[in-house]
Amino acid sequence: MNSSEKIYSGKTKDLYALENGNVLLVFKDDVTGADGVIDPGANTVIGQVEGKGRKSLAMTDYFFKRLHAADVPTHLVNLDLEKGTMEVRRAEPLGKDINGTGGFEFVCRTRPWGSFIRRYQQYIRDTEQKFDNLVEITVKDDERGDPLINDDTIVALGLLSPEHLAKAKDITRNVCRIVEADLRGLGLTLIDMKIEIGLIDGEVVVIDEISADAMRVMDEAGKVLEHAKVYEKLIG
Amino acid sequence: MNSSEKIYSGKTKDLYALENGNVLLVFKDDVTGADGVIDPGANTVIGQVEGKGRKSLAMTDYFFKRLHAADVPTHLVNLDLEKGTMEVRRAEPLGKDINGTGGFEFVCRTRPWGSFIRRYQQYIRDTEQKFDNLVEITVKDDERGDPLINDDTIVALGLLSPEHLAKAKDITRNVCRIVEADLRGLGLTLIDMKIEIGLIDGEVVVIDEISADAMRVMDEAGKVLEHAKVYEKLIG
Numbered sequence: 001m002n003s004s005e006k007i008y009s010g011k012t013k014d015l016y017a018l019e020n021g022n023v024l025l026v027f028k029d030d031v032t033g034a035d036g037v038i039d040p041g042a043n044t045v046i047g048q049v050e051g052k053g054r055k056s057l058a059m060t061d062y063f064f065k066r067l068h069a070a071d072v073p074t075h076l077v078n079l080d081l082e083k084g085t086m087e088v089r090r091a092e093p094l095g096k097d098i099n100g101t102g103g104f105e106f107v108c109r110t111r112p113w114g115s116f117i118r119r120y121q122q123y124i125r126d127t128e129q130k131f132d133n134l135v136e137i138t139v140k141d142d143e144r145g146d147p148l149i150n151d152d153t154i155v156a157l158g159l160l161s162p163e164h165l166a167k168a169k170d171i172t173r174n175v176c177r178i179v180e181a182d183l184r185g186l187g188l189t190l191i192d193m194k195i196e197i198g199l200i201d202g203e204v205v206v207i208d209e210i211s212a213d214a215m216r217v218m219d220e221a222g223k224v225l226e227h228a229k230v231y232e233k234l235i236g
Numbered sequence: 237m238n239s240s241e242k243i244y245s246g247k248t249k250d251l252y253a254l255e256n257g258n259v260l261l262v263f264k265d266d267v268t269g270a271d272g273v274i275d276p277g278a279n280t281v282i283g284q285v286e287g288k289g290r291k292s293l294a295m296t297d298y299f300f301k302r303l304h305a306a307d308v309p310t311h312l313v314n315l316d317l318e319k320g321t322m323e324v325r326r327a328e329p330l331g332k333d334i335n336g337t338g339g340f341e342f343v344c345r346t347r348p349w350g351s352f353i354r355r356y357q358q359y360i361r362d363t364e365q366k367f368d369n370l371v372e373i374t375v376k377d378d379e380r381g382d383p384l385i386n387d388d389t390i391v392a393l394g395l396l397s398p399e400h401l402a403k404a405k406d407i408t409r410n411v412c413r414i415v416e417a418d419l420r421g422l423g424l425t426l427i428d429m430k431i432e433i434g435l436i437d438g439e440v441v442v443i444d445e446i447s448a449d450a451m452r453v454m455d456e457a458g459k460v461l462e463h464a465k466v467y468e469k470l471i472g
Contacts, residue, residue, distance in 0.1 A: 097358035119383040120375065122333035123393050134392040139356065147355040150386045152405075156370040157359050169388075 011045055012056070012213070018087065022077055025086045025209075027053030040213035040227060043142045054084045055231045056211035061086075062235055063179065063210040072174050073205040075198060091198030091207045094168055095139060095149075095159055104154075105146065106168060107136040108176035109192040113216060116192075133173040133180075167204040168197045175206060183217055186233050188225070191216040247281055248292070248449070254323065258313055261322045261445075263289030276449035276463060279378045290320045291467045292447035297322075298471055299415065299446040308410050309441040311434060327434030327443045330404055331375060331385075331395055340390075341382065342404060343372040344412035345428040349452060352428075369409040369416075403440040404433045411442060419453060422469050424461070427452040 008015040011032055016024040033039045033046040064074045079086040095104030109131050112124050138146040154160050180190040193215035198207040212230035244251040247268055252260040269275045269282040294317055300310045311324040331340030345367050348360050374382040390396050416426040429451035434443040448466035
Protein backbone atom coordinates (compact mmCIF):
# COMPACT_ATOMS: atom_id res chain seq x y z
CA MET A 1 0.00 0.00 0.00
CA ASN A 2 1.22 3.49 -0.81
CA SER A 3 0.70 4.68 2.75
CA SER A 4 3.34 6.60 4.52
CA GLU A 5 2.63 8.05 7.92
CA LYS A 6 0.47 6.45 10.60
CA ILE A 7 -1.63 9.34 11.87
CA TYR A 8 -3.85 7.62 14.41
CA SER A 9 -4.17 4.30 16.14
CA GLY A 10 -7.74 3.70 17.28
CA LYS A 11 -9.41 0.88 19.17
CA THR A 12 -10.58 -0.91 16.03
CA LYS A 13 -8.80 0.90 13.19
CA ASP A 14 -5.44 2.45 12.34
CA LEU A 15 -5.27 5.50 10.08
CA TYR A 16 -2.51 6.30 7.58
CA ALA A 17 -1.98 9.45 5.55
CA LEU A 18 -1.72 8.63 1.83
CA GLU A 19 0.46 10.56 -0.60
CA ASN A 20 -2.58 11.59 -2.66
CA GLY A 21 -4.01 13.45 0.35
CA ASN A 22 -6.53 10.73 1.22
CA VAL A 23 -6.53 8.58 4.35
CA LEU A 24 -6.23 4.80 4.55
CA LEU A 25 -8.27 3.04 7.25
CA VAL A 26 -6.87 -0.33 8.27
CA PHE A 27 -9.51 -2.40 10.04
CA LYS A 28 -8.19 -4.40 12.99
CA ASP A 29 -9.47 -7.56 14.64
CA ASP A 30 -9.43 -5.97 18.09
CA VAL A 31 -12.66 -6.06 20.06
CA THR A 32 -13.61 -3.90 23.02
CA GLY A 33 -15.45 -4.97 26.14
CA ALA A 34 -15.40 -5.30 29.89
CA ASP A 35 -14.93 -8.26 32.23
CA GLY A 36 -14.21 -10.56 29.30
CA VAL A 37 -17.53 -9.78 27.60
CA ILE A 38 -17.40 -8.20 24.13
CA ASP A 39 -19.17 -4.82 24.02
CA PRO A 40 -18.54 -2.57 21.04
CA GLY A 41 -19.64 0.39 23.16
CA ALA A 42 -16.87 -0.21 25.70
CA ASN A 43 -13.61 1.69 25.66
CA THR A 44 -11.09 -1.05 26.43
CA VAL A 45 -9.66 -3.55 23.95
CA ILE A 46 -10.07 -6.97 25.57
CA GLY A 47 -8.79 -9.19 22.77
CA GLN A 48 -8.99 -10.11 19.11
CA VAL A 49 -11.52 -11.98 17.03
CA GLU A 50 -10.05 -13.49 13.84
CA GLY A 51 -11.59 -11.88 10.75
CA LYS A 52 -13.55 -9.27 12.70
CA GLY A 53 -11.91 -6.31 10.97
CA ARG A 54 -12.74 -7.64 7.52
CA LYS A 55 -16.33 -8.27 8.55
CA SER A 56 -16.77 -4.68 9.73
CA LEU A 57 -15.27 -3.54 6.45
CA ALA A 58 -17.52 -5.81 4.37
CA MET A 59 -20.59 -4.54 6.16
CA THR A 60 -19.45 -0.94 5.69
CA ASP A 61 -18.94 -1.71 2.01
CA TYR A 62 -22.45 -3.14 1.79
CA PHE A 63 -24.14 -0.19 3.49
CA PHE A 64 -22.03 2.54 1.88
CA LYS A 65 -23.17 1.18 -1.52
CA ARG A 66 -26.76 1.35 -0.32
CA LEU A 67 -26.21 4.93 0.89
CA HIS A 68 -24.67 6.02 -2.42
CA ALA A 69 -27.66 4.53 -4.25
CA ALA A 70 -29.88 6.68 -2.03
CA ASP A 71 -27.77 9.80 -2.67
CA VAL A 72 -26.37 9.86 0.87
CA PRO A 73 -22.71 10.86 0.49
CA THR A 74 -19.87 9.13 2.35
CA HIS A 75 -16.12 9.64 2.54
CA LEU A 76 -15.40 6.36 0.68
CA VAL A 77 -12.99 6.39 -2.28
CA ASN A 78 -12.38 2.66 -2.61
CA LEU A 79 -11.86 -0.38 -0.46
CA ASP A 80 -9.96 -3.62 -0.49
CA LEU A 81 -11.80 -6.43 1.28
CA GLU A 82 -8.79 -8.76 0.98
CA LYS A 83 -6.42 -6.38 2.67
CA GLY A 84 -9.02 -5.06 5.09
CA THR A 85 -8.42 -1.45 4.09
CA MET A 86 -10.56 1.46 2.99
CA GLU A 87 -9.31 4.61 1.28
CA VAL A 88 -11.35 7.68 2.19
CA ARG A 89 -11.32 11.40 1.53
CA ARG A 90 -9.96 13.43 4.40
CA ALA A 91 -12.93 14.79 6.38
CA GLU A 92 -13.31 17.07 9.34
CA PRO A 93 -15.38 15.12 11.90
CA LEU A 94 -18.40 17.07 13.13
CA GLY A 95 -17.92 17.95 16.77
CA LYS A 96 -14.13 17.91 16.58
CA ASP A 97 -12.80 19.45 19.80
CA ILE A 98 -10.35 22.31 20.34
CA ASN A 99 -7.44 19.85 20.19
CA GLY A 100 -8.59 18.64 16.78
CA THR A 101 -9.66 15.25 18.14
CA GLY A 102 -12.93 13.70 19.34
CA GLY A 103 -16.24 14.32 17.64
CA PHE A 104 -19.95 13.71 17.82
CA GLU A 105 -21.76 10.43 17.57
CA PHE A 106 -25.14 10.63 15.87
CA VAL A 107 -27.40 8.12 17.57
CA CYS A 108 -30.64 7.03 15.93
CA ARG A 109 -33.33 5.17 17.87
CA THR A 110 -36.42 3.34 16.62
CA ARG A 111 -37.62 2.58 20.19
CA PRO A 112 -36.52 3.19 23.81
CA TRP A 113 -33.64 0.92 24.87
CA GLY A 114 -30.57 0.78 27.10
CA SER A 115 -29.25 4.11 28.34
CA PHE A 116 -32.27 5.91 26.92
CA ILE A 117 -34.61 3.92 29.17
CA ARG A 118 -32.34 4.47 32.15
CA ARG A 119 -32.26 8.24 31.60
CA TYR A 120 -35.94 8.72 30.87
CA GLN A 121 -37.58 5.81 32.68
CA GLN A 122 -40.06 8.08 34.43
CA TYR A 123 -41.53 8.94 31.01
CA ILE A 124 -41.63 5.49 29.46
CA ARG A 125 -45.00 3.89 29.84
CA ASP A 126 -44.48 1.44 27.02
CA THR A 127 -41.05 0.12 26.00
CA GLU A 128 -42.68 -1.14 22.79
CA GLN A 129 -43.40 2.41 21.66
CA LYS A 130 -41.90 3.34 18.29
CA PHE A 131 -39.88 6.40 17.40
CA ASP A 132 -39.71 7.78 13.89
CA ASN A 133 -35.91 7.62 13.91
CA LEU A 134 -35.21 9.76 16.93
CA VAL A 135 -31.79 11.42 16.81
CA GLU A 136 -29.58 12.10 19.83
CA ILE A 137 -26.12 13.62 19.55
CA THR A 138 -23.41 12.68 22.03
CA VAL A 139 -19.84 13.86 22.54
CA LYS A 140 -17.11 11.22 22.31
CA ASP A 141 -15.62 11.53 25.78
CA ASP A 142 -14.84 8.23 27.49
CA GLU A 143 -14.09 9.90 30.79
CA ARG A 144 -17.42 11.68 31.05
CA GLY A 145 -19.53 8.84 29.63
CA ASP A 146 -20.16 10.47 26.23
CA PRO A 147 -22.40 13.33 27.36
CA LEU A 148 -25.52 14.24 25.41
CA ILE A 149 -25.44 17.67 23.75
CA ASN A 150 -28.49 19.53 22.50
CA ASP A 151 -28.92 21.36 19.20
CA ASP A 152 -28.93 24.83 20.75
CA THR A 153 -25.63 24.14 22.53
CA ILE A 154 -24.00 22.82 19.36
CA VAL A 155 -24.87 26.08 17.61
CA ALA A 156 -24.09 28.34 20.61
CA LEU A 157 -20.60 26.82 20.95
CA GLY A 158 -20.07 27.45 17.23
CA LEU A 159 -19.50 23.73 16.60
CA LEU A 160 -21.92 23.55 13.67
CA SER A 161 -24.04 25.94 11.68
CA PRO A 162 -27.80 25.36 12.01
CA GLU A 163 -27.81 24.27 8.34
CA HIS A 164 -25.06 21.68 8.75
CA LEU A 165 -26.68 20.42 11.94
CA ALA A 166 -30.05 19.99 10.23
CA LYS A 167 -28.35 18.23 7.31
CA ALA A 168 -26.42 15.90 9.63
CA LYS A 169 -29.60 14.94 11.47
CA ASP A 170 -31.40 14.32 8.16
CA ILE A 171 -28.54 12.08 7.05
CA THR A 172 -28.67 10.19 10.36
CA ARG A 173 -32.39 9.50 9.92
CA ASN A 174 -31.84 8.47 6.29
CA VAL A 175 -29.07 6.04 7.18
CA CYS A 176 -31.20 4.64 9.98
CA ARG A 177 -34.16 4.09 7.60
CA ILE A 178 -31.98 2.31 5.05
CA VAL A 179 -30.39 0.00 7.64
CA GLU A 180 -33.78 -0.62 9.26
CA ALA A 181 -35.37 -1.58 5.93
CA ASP A 182 -32.55 -3.97 5.00
CA LEU A 183 -32.63 -5.68 8.38
CA ARG A 184 -36.41 -5.96 8.21
CA GLY A 185 -35.99 -7.84 4.94
CA LEU A 186 -34.00 -10.42 6.90
CA GLY A 187 -36.62 -10.65 9.65
CA LEU A 188 -34.55 -8.49 11.98
CA THR A 189 -35.39 -5.26 13.76
CA LEU A 190 -33.02 -2.34 14.21
CA ILE A 191 -33.28 -0.97 17.75
CA ASP A 192 -30.69 1.79 17.56
CA MET A 193 -27.43 2.62 15.82
CA LYS A 194 -24.82 5.32 15.68
CA ILE A 195 -22.78 6.88 12.94
CA GLU A 196 -20.18 9.58 12.59
CA ILE A 197 -20.49 12.47 10.19
CA GLY A 198 -17.93 14.84 8.76
CA LEU A 199 -17.41 17.76 6.44
CA ILE A 200 -15.51 17.50 3.17
CA ASP A 201 -15.25 20.77 1.24
CA GLY A 202 -18.34 22.04 3.01
CA GLU A 203 -20.36 18.91 2.22
CA VAL A 204 -21.89 16.89 5.07
CA VAL A 205 -20.98 13.20 4.58
CA VAL A 206 -21.08 9.91 6.49
CA ILE A 207 -17.60 8.98 7.71
CA ASP A 208 -15.96 6.13 9.64
CA GLU A 209 -17.91 2.87 9.23
CA ILE A 210 -21.37 1.37 9.36
CA SER A 211 -20.94 -1.96 11.05
CA ALA A 212 -22.81 -4.27 13.37
CA ASP A 213 -20.60 -2.96 16.17
CA ALA A 214 -22.46 0.34 16.10
CA MET A 215 -26.00 -1.04 16.08
CA ARG A 216 -28.37 -2.99 18.29
CA VAL A 217 -30.50 -5.50 16.40
CA MET A 218 -33.15 -7.95 17.59
CA ASP A 219 -34.69 -11.03 16.06
CA GLU A 220 -38.38 -11.85 15.68
CA ALA A 221 -38.49 -13.23 19.22
CA GLY A 222 -37.29 -9.86 20.57
CA LYS A 223 -33.86 -11.17 21.48
CA VAL A 224 -30.90 -8.84 20.94
CA LEU A 225 -28.45 -10.50 18.56
CA GLU A 226 -24.74 -10.82 19.14
CA HIS A 227 -22.84 -8.74 16.62
CA ALA A 228 -21.32 -11.84 15.05
CA LYS A 229 -24.86 -13.01 14.22
CA VAL A 230 -25.73 -9.73 12.57
CA TYR A 231 -22.63 -9.99 10.38
CA GLU A 232 -23.55 -13.57 9.49
CA LYS A 233 -27.09 -12.63 8.49
CA LEU A 234 -26.11 -9.57 6.46
CA ILE A 235 -22.86 -10.48 4.77
CA GLY A 236 -22.57 -14.23 5.36
CA MET B 237 -56.04 30.91 55.13
CA ASN B 238 -58.89 29.06 53.44
CA SER B 239 -56.70 26.11 52.59
CA SER B 240 -57.83 22.61 53.20
CA GLU B 241 -55.71 19.74 52.03
CA LYS B 242 -51.91 19.65 51.96
CA ILE B 243 -51.14 18.14 48.58
CA TYR B 244 -47.36 18.24 48.56
CA SER B 245 -44.48 18.93 50.90
CA GLY B 246 -41.41 20.03 48.98
CA LYS B 247 -37.89 20.92 50.05
CA THR B 248 -38.59 24.65 50.18
CA LYS B 249 -42.38 24.92 49.83
CA ASP B 250 -45.57 23.20 50.93
CA LEU B 251 -48.59 23.11 48.63
CA TYR B 252 -52.24 23.24 49.71
CA ALA B 253 -55.37 22.77 47.59
CA LEU B 254 -57.69 25.76 47.98
CA GLU B 255 -61.47 25.51 47.85
CA ASN B 256 -61.61 27.77 44.80
CA GLY B 257 -59.58 25.28 42.78
CA ASN B 258 -56.32 27.21 43.09
CA VAL B 259 -53.20 26.13 44.95
CA LEU B 260 -51.54 27.88 47.88
CA LEU B 261 -47.73 27.79 48.02
CA VAL B 262 -46.32 28.23 51.51
CA PHE B 263 -42.66 29.26 51.35
CA LYS B 264 -40.49 27.63 54.02
CA ASP B 265 -37.21 28.72 55.58
CA ASP B 266 -35.56 25.37 54.84
CA VAL B 267 -32.33 25.46 52.90
CA THR B 268 -30.69 22.61 51.00
CA GLY B 269 -27.01 21.80 50.85
CA ALA B 270 -24.31 19.26 51.52
CA ASP B 271 -21.62 18.97 54.20
CA GLY B 272 -23.01 21.98 56.03
CA VAL B 273 -22.67 24.27 53.00
CA ILE B 274 -25.86 25.83 51.60
CA ASP B 275 -26.42 24.87 47.96
CA PRO B 276 -29.86 25.52 46.44
CA GLY B 277 -29.08 22.91 43.79
CA ALA B 278 -28.63 20.18 46.40
CA ASN B 279 -31.35 17.72 47.28
CA THR B 280 -31.05 17.51 51.06
CA VAL B 281 -32.47 19.99 53.57
CA ILE B 282 -29.60 20.86 55.93
CA GLY B 283 -31.27 23.48 58.11
CA GLN B 284 -33.27 26.67 58.22
CA VAL B 285 -32.41 30.31 57.58
CA GLU B 286 -34.75 32.73 59.33
CA GLY B 287 -36.74 34.77 56.79
CA LYS B 288 -35.45 32.85 53.78
CA GLY B 289 -38.90 31.76 52.59
CA ARG B 290 -40.21 35.33 52.64
CA LYS B 291 -37.17 36.53 50.70
CA SER B 292 -37.72 33.94 47.96
CA LEU B 293 -41.35 35.01 47.84
CA ALA B 294 -40.48 38.72 47.69
CA MET B 295 -38.07 38.12 44.83
CA THR B 296 -40.65 36.03 43.01
CA ASP B 297 -43.14 38.86 43.52
CA TYR B 298 -40.64 41.34 42.12
CA PHE B 299 -39.83 39.30 39.01
CA PHE B 300 -43.38 38.06 38.34
CA LYS B 301 -44.48 41.73 38.18
CA ARG B 302 -41.67 42.38 35.71
CA LEU B 303 -42.76 39.36 33.63
CA HIS B 304 -46.39 40.46 33.57
CA ALA B 305 -45.28 43.91 32.40
CA ALA B 306 -43.45 42.17 29.55
CA ASP B 307 -46.50 40.02 28.72
CA VAL B 308 -44.89 36.83 29.98
CA PRO B 309 -47.68 34.92 31.75
CA THR B 310 -47.25 33.23 35.15
CA HIS B 311 -49.47 31.13 37.40
CA LEU B 312 -49.69 33.91 40.05
CA VAL B 313 -53.11 34.94 41.37
CA ASN B 314 -52.02 36.91 44.43
CA LEU B 315 -49.47 36.75 47.20
CA ASP B 316 -49.12 37.67 50.83
CA LEU B 317 -45.58 38.71 51.75
CA GLU B 318 -46.45 38.84 55.46
CA LYS B 319 -47.70 35.27 55.59
CA GLY B 320 -45.14 34.01 53.08
CA THR B 321 -47.80 32.52 50.82
CA MET B 322 -48.65 32.71 47.13
CA GLU B 323 -51.95 31.69 45.56
CA VAL B 324 -51.54 30.32 42.04
CA ARG B 325 -53.67 28.78 39.35
CA ARG B 326 -53.37 25.02 39.12
CA ALA B 327 -50.95 24.21 36.29
CA GLU B 328 -49.72 21.04 34.69
CA PRO B 329 -45.92 21.17 34.94
CA LEU B 330 -44.22 20.61 31.57
CA GLY B 331 -42.37 17.31 31.63
CA LYS B 332 -44.64 15.76 34.26
CA ASP B 333 -43.85 12.04 34.41
CA ILE B 334 -46.17 9.03 34.12
CA ASN B 335 -46.83 9.15 37.87
CA GLY B 336 -47.96 12.76 37.59
CA THR B 337 -44.90 14.06 39.44
CA GLY B 338 -41.54 15.53 38.43
CA GLY B 339 -41.11 17.86 35.50
CA PHE B 340 -38.60 19.73 33.39
CA GLU B 341 -36.27 22.46 34.48
CA PHE B 342 -35.62 25.10 31.84
CA VAL B 343 -32.04 26.23 32.26
CA CYS B 344 -30.82 29.43 30.63
CA ARG B 345 -27.11 30.23 30.32
CA THR B 346 -25.40 33.50 29.36
CA ARG B 347 -21.91 31.89 29.45
CA PRO B 348 -20.32 28.49 30.15
CA TRP B 349 -20.20 27.63 33.88
CA GLY B 350 -20.35 24.73 36.31
CA SER B 351 -21.73 21.47 34.97
CA PHE B 352 -21.80 22.89 31.45
CA ILE B 353 -18.04 23.39 31.48
CA ARG B 354 -17.52 19.93 32.96
CA ARG B 355 -19.63 18.29 30.26
CA TYR B 356 -18.27 20.21 27.29
CA GLN B 357 -14.79 21.21 28.44
CA GLN B 358 -13.19 19.86 25.28
CA TYR B 359 -15.09 22.53 23.30
CA ILE B 360 -14.55 25.51 25.54
CA ARG B 361 -11.64 27.60 24.40
CA ASP B 362 -12.78 30.71 26.25
CA THR B 363 -14.86 30.60 29.45
CA GLU B 364 -15.56 34.31 28.88
CA GLN B 365 -17.52 33.54 25.74
CA LYS B 366 -21.12 34.76 25.76
CA PHE B 367 -24.27 32.87 24.86
CA ASP B 368 -27.40 34.57 23.63
CA ASN B 369 -29.47 32.93 26.37
CA LEU B 370 -28.74 29.31 25.63
CA VAL B 371 -31.53 26.97 26.77
CA GLU B 372 -31.01 23.45 28.12
CA ILE B 373 -33.87 21.30 29.39
CA THR B 374 -33.26 18.81 32.18
CA VAL B 375 -35.46 16.22 33.86
CA LYS B 376 -35.99 16.58 37.61
CA ASP B 377 -34.58 13.25 38.78
CA ASP B 378 -32.34 13.45 41.84
CA GLU B 379 -31.25 9.85 41.51
CA ARG B 380 -29.98 10.22 37.96
CA GLY B 381 -28.51 13.71 38.39
CA ASP B 382 -31.22 15.54 36.44
CA PRO B 383 -30.45 14.19 32.96
CA LEU B 384 -30.44 16.50 29.96
CA ILE B 385 -33.17 15.82 27.39
CA ASN B 386 -33.13 17.09 23.81
CA ASP B 387 -35.98 18.68 21.87
CA ASP B 388 -36.46 15.72 19.52
CA THR B 389 -36.80 13.34 22.48
CA ILE B 390 -39.33 15.58 24.23
CA VAL B 391 -41.49 15.49 21.11
CA ALA B 392 -40.87 11.78 20.34
CA LEU B 393 -41.94 10.78 23.86
CA GLY B 394 -45.09 12.88 23.40
CA LEU B 395 -44.19 15.06 26.39
CA LEU B 396 -44.75 18.35 24.56
CA SER B 397 -45.99 19.46 21.17
CA PRO B 398 -43.36 21.21 19.03
CA GLU B 399 -45.40 24.42 19.43
CA HIS B 400 -45.51 24.28 23.23
CA LEU B 401 -41.83 23.38 23.34
CA ALA B 402 -40.90 26.37 21.16
CA LYS B 403 -43.09 28.63 23.29
CA ALA B 404 -41.54 27.33 26.53
CA LYS B 405 -38.02 27.95 25.20
CA ASP B 406 -39.02 31.47 24.09
CA ILE B 407 -40.40 32.17 27.55
CA THR B 408 -37.21 30.87 29.14
CA ARG B 409 -35.08 33.21 27.04
CA ASN B 410 -37.42 36.13 27.79
CA VAL B 411 -37.28 35.55 31.53
CA CYS B 412 -33.52 35.24 31.35
CA ARG B 413 -33.23 38.55 29.46
CA ILE B 414 -35.42 40.36 31.99
CA VAL B 415 -33.51 39.03 34.99
CA GLU B 416 -30.18 39.70 33.26
CA ALA B 417 -31.14 43.33 32.51
CA ASP B 418 -32.31 44.00 36.07
CA LEU B 419 -29.18 42.53 37.59
CA ARG B 420 -27.01 44.49 35.16
CA GLY B 421 -28.66 47.66 36.47
CA LEU B 422 -27.26 46.73 39.88
CA GLY B 423 -23.80 46.06 38.53
CA LEU B 424 -24.35 42.31 38.66
CA THR B 425 -24.08 39.67 35.95
CA LEU B 426 -26.44 36.74 35.53
CA ILE B 427 -24.47 33.58 34.74
CA ASP B 428 -27.32 31.08 34.53
CA MET B 429 -30.74 30.44 36.00
CA LYS B 430 -33.53 27.93 35.85
CA ILE B 431 -37.28 28.15 35.84
CA GLU B 432 -40.22 25.79 35.68
CA ILE B 433 -42.98 26.10 33.15
CA GLY B 434 -46.49 24.71 33.05
CA LEU B 435 -49.69 24.59 31.07
CA ILE B 436 -52.91 26.23 32.25
CA ASP B 437 -55.86 25.76 29.89
CA GLY B 438 -53.45 25.20 27.01
CA GLU B 439 -51.45 28.33 27.79
CA VAL B 440 -47.71 28.04 28.48
CA VAL B 441 -46.89 29.96 31.70
CA VAL B 442 -44.04 30.39 34.17
CA ILE B 443 -44.77 28.45 37.39
CA ASP B 444 -43.10 27.86 40.75
CA GLU B 445 -40.81 30.75 41.71
CA ILE B 446 -38.08 33.02 40.41
CA SER B 447 -35.66 33.38 43.27
CA ALA B 448 -31.96 33.80 43.86
CA ASP B 449 -31.87 30.10 44.73
CA ALA B 450 -32.34 29.22 41.10
CA MET B 451 -29.74 31.55 39.64
CA ARG B 452 -25.99 32.07 39.63
CA VAL B 453 -24.93 35.73 39.76
CA MET B 454 -21.51 37.37 39.83
CA ASP B 455 -20.32 40.80 40.81
CA GLU B 456 -18.11 43.18 38.82
CA ALA B 457 -14.97 41.42 40.10
CA GLY B 458 -16.24 38.15 38.62
CA LYS B 459 -16.97 36.62 42.04
CA VAL B 460 -20.08 34.44 42.34
CA LEU B 461 -22.37 35.93 44.98
CA GLU B 462 -23.95 34.03 47.84
CA HIS B 463 -27.71 33.88 47.39
CA ALA B 464 -28.24 35.99 50.51
CA LYS B 465 -26.26 38.79 48.81
CA VAL B 466 -28.40 38.59 45.69
CA TYR B 467 -31.56 38.92 47.79
CA GLU B 468 -30.03 41.87 49.63
CA LYS B 469 -29.12 43.69 46.41
CA LEU B 470 -32.45 43.08 44.69
CA ILE B 471 -35.08 43.32 47.41
CA GLY B 472 -33.18 44.80 50.35
